[in-house]
Amino acid sequence: MSSRVSGPAGGAGTDTLFAVMNTSMDDAGRCLLSVAWNIRSSFSRDAPNSVVDRQERIRENLRDVCRSAGHGACDWAGRHGPGTEADYVPFLRLADLAYEIDTLLALVGRSLVPDHEREARRWAEIDVLVTRADVLAEGTAVFLREPVALTC
16 A cells, blocks of 8 residues: 655655555554564663562563454454454554553663653653553453453
């Protein structure tokens, strides 16, 4: 599938043709599996054990959720076909959120100069995103009609 974009991005008066990716349930499942595979392991020499434990708990739950939803989405696609945008977009959003959470977790506890205010802001954002991921995980589980590992 491809789309055509006109305007400044392609230069004045020119059209740019680009491929649109992730347009099926199988694509969404593979994205989730890729995210699960690429979630970092928690390691920080400077962070207290409680921070590392919290990071690892979140990451492990994200891995479980992404693996479960990813395999479920691929299985669903094998039985039902590519699905509609309404079917697969929640799975892509879950993959995107998991990637974002993992990226933010990489920033927690790592700075040249300790800044507790910045750490608190990052944790607050992570907590909001984890809640959103939990809601999406529940929604994808309902869609697939099978339980997935809930709570990130």
